[in-house]
Amino acid sequence: MKKFIYSLSAGNMRCLVTQLVSCLVLMTAIHSLIPRDCSSKGSMYSEAKIREIQNELKTYRVRLESEAELLKKINTHQRTEENLNVAISQKDLIIQGLKEDLVNMETKYNETLKSKEGKDNEKPDDGKSETPGKEEKEVDGDQMKNDTFLLPNQLTREAAPVGIAIAIVSDDNAKELKKTLDSLIENMPATGFPVFVSHNGTNEEISKCIQSYLIKDGERTNIFHLQYVMGTNDGPLDALGVNSLHRKWVLSTLFDKYAYSKVAVIDDYVNFAFDVFDYFQASSKLLDTDSSIMCVSAWNENGQADFAKDSGTLTRTDVFPDLAWMISAEMWGELKADWPLHGWKEWLRNREQNTGRSCVIPEVCRVSVRKRAMGSPKDDIFYEQYLSKIKLNKNPVRFAAMDLGYLTKTNYDTYISQLLGGSTEISSASVLKDYRGKPGDLKLQYDAPSSYIAVARILGLRPTLKEGRPSASYHGIVTIRYGTWRLFIVPEGWEKDLQVVDKDTSTS
Template identity: 35%
Template structure:
């Protein structure tokens, strides 16, 4: 069928060329009668000759119009234009999702370090617009942000007033303002600017080279898995020596909300926004009423690093833990990796099998380097006190929020010690967190 259509088309082209060639030959070969009125005058064409020429011109114009129409049809035919997709339809790739970066800023001129790294590693301005939301009205910080021009969108929180709080909470005024700012800024992203997702960082965070790659790869998981409610770039126990340097691509599920560079969907904000707290928003996120047994994704090696010792928390945990967090330097092509192992059913079964089939060690064995074999090893805690004692002595963070340990998944905290994987775990048969462990 295709061969026959091709023959017809080329025949049409041949006839077109032949017809116009004949017209030209006829015009060249036709004799014209000329009239000479008087001797010495220039010969002029007779009236009938002029009329004949006009008729020929009209005929040629009509024929050219027809031939133009034929050529246009030939040009549009699928065999001569774009290849037909009737049997092999062209697959149109869906448009890539836009994931804006929301930078929460206040009065740190060092926001420049944060913005410089974001701009350095950003793969696309269209896919990752940077929105800086500034509270506090600090002029010097505002000048720094404005210096980036069109590279960032600069929003200013309009309400800078003090918040009425109980007398005993006067010293926590800063936490109330931060919570108010988050509420306003996230409404700007989702309601005013109509984005469907966002990655939130604060002005004292530096990002890794694969920061954007990490969130692009995990967005489909967050959208498709109802047992997930966020993706974080942070590992609370991610200090040098406590992570496996050879596992930069390794990701986990965690029941603890990490924050410090995290992705949120519009649908989740619509759930949280009506009940957003007046203060201490991050601890509020860790309460079971908000978490609802959902997990976050977090990396083995952090994709953010905090450099802000000064702040409303007055450097809590900074000198002991946060300043030593290892920032990933190896670019991992997450979007090309199979991350299906993070789906709840698969992940839970495989994780629990690995934890509870591992040889059981003791604290003394770990501290004295008496463990033999590559690991992993399991270290069992029985209650809140034993967890805190073991965590503190092993050098990992020992605080709990609503009963959930930092980085914990089903009560298990995974970390590296002396080059071996250790699982600090509750006894087999664990069912739920005890919110009184806080």
């Protein structure tokens, strides 16, 4: 009987249950054929036939009770087997726990032995004593070594937390990195965004800074340490080359080794808005649904307080924005083979490389930048004129509750075309004052890149072009808030680049 029970598969069990049900159905059918009053006149059964049916019923009842008892034993066995399987599946964890207990016991024994030897050899009244806490520090060091996940690059793929991976890429400044991590921790949710802090080289100060965030109140945090060391085949490279290879290595580690589907790469000198992670979470779906979107960024180069007002508005740009940007594993699959040794940002902005794809950016930035130490006088002037005036969002938006479908290419092109069609065209930036207090959107056209730079200087925008296009522009169209208006600065022939869908024809 035991061999029979243990040999039953899930299919055999289903067969047995089916037989039991069939028996019940048959018994019910037979019972329905027996007259309630066997002696009544006109009964179609003889007394002998009735006794025969009753005996058959009794036989089926006994069989049913026997097989029901057998089914009960099978269920008990399967529950026991499931418990054994769970224990077997966790054997590695149990063994690891026993090993750790053994190491701890050995450590305590050695400490006790050393302490005893020290007391035996202690000179009386020498006036010297050991530094308080020395032994405790050594124990902490051993504990750090035993937890391999606390060491750089030791996290396994199986142990990697789920979610959107946040990669903080640090180059050379521990103080700036600490400010960034403090801002990150202050604003990030408890789960869903594992943080990987990566630094280039073997800077001990930066390593100590990262290590200080891996444990809090005796518990492991959701922050992990990565360390990039150039390979022997990378050759001699300048700082920009190392910067490019560092980012490629971080992306490869998170996508190819740990199998994340989304990764946000963030520089180490930024501050975070409270809703930046809600923004990344909600907008990440756009990377799955619209192949024309290359990345989602929390940074808007035209996000100065004078030009950014609506915290809930998102736009598209075909100029890669940098600083805090998220891509998908599918996009990384396209980029990794040709990732350049130098100029990775310019490479991503190249139209042949990005095949005309865009990034999503917020009107009001979800990150801001701090003034970097060791900057040149030119960098300092640029920071004071433009970057220091970037507005960091202070009004949290629940992007998860919003429909972001308007950002897909055909929807957005149609939307922006309708806004431009309904706007009032002005001849130059100098006449803006004449429209003060009047409602509606305004449109200002430029005929060449040099013309845009002139307009940008008048308005106070960054007078820069990237790959021949204005910063944060979409097909050359720059959208900002100016006073009470929404102002579109558009190139000649802007209409030809937009894929506008006529709603009347699209629904017919």
